[in-house]
Amino acid sequence: MARPLRALIFGRFQPFHLGHLKVTKWALEKFDELVLLVGMANESHTVLNPFTAGERIWMMREALKDEGVDLSRIITATVPTMSVYVGHAFYIINLVPKVDSIITRNPVIAQVFHDAGLEVIAPPEFDRNLYRGSYIxxxxxxxGNWRELVPKKVAAIIDEIGGVERLKKAASRD
Known part of the structure; x- marks a missing residue:
């Protein structure tokens, strides 16, 4: 039995937004499986990283399920905060099931994973100016009207966990 063609999508997903959803659905047209790797998994409750790794995985899975994505094609994993260099790319590659490619628009991430031997695929931009975690x-x-930039299930989870209030508290400390 042949191994499925698999790609890695590496991000913080703070929060998982419609751009992430569009890239994921686009990638599923090209690959059998995706590894969604949650970076900076050990950081939460800050302005830069308000949501826990578990909350981010929950957001991703609920949004994808709501879109009819077969979750058996999605593998989630986490990685703690680390500097970006080729040694860490090898470390990350060993944390996840074997992948053939990485899907990223980040030039630094692209370079280190290319240097580690992965094919780098740049996805379409999908309104990058709107779909940015920092903007959301x-x-x-x-x-502001952040809800229109995230899947409905993500907005519901953010409401359930008091995510906006958490973010505002974090901002008052920074």
């Missing part, structure tokens, strides 16, 4: 978190802090 800014809208949350300003009581």
């Amino acid at each position: 978190r800014k809208l949350m802090l300003e009581d």
Whole structure:
């Protein structure tokens, strides 16, 4: 039995937004399975990283399930905060099931994973100016319309965990 064609998508997913969803669905058209790797998994309750790794995985899975994605094609994993260099790329590659490619638009991530031997695929941009975690978190802090930029299930989870209030408390400490 042949191993499935598998790609890695590495991100913080703070929060999982419609851009992430579009990239994931785009990638599922090209690969049998995806590894969604949650970076900075040991950080939470800050302005940069307000959500825990578990919450981010929950957001991803609920949003994908709501979109009809077969979750048997999705593998989730986490990695703690680390500097970006080729040695850590090898470390990450060994944390997850064997992958053929990494899907990223980040030039530094692309270079280190390329140097580690992975094929690098840049996905379409999918309204990158709108779909940025930093912009969505800014809208949350300003009581802006962040909900239109995340899947409905993600908004519901953020509400359930008091995510906006958490972010505002974190901002008041920074």
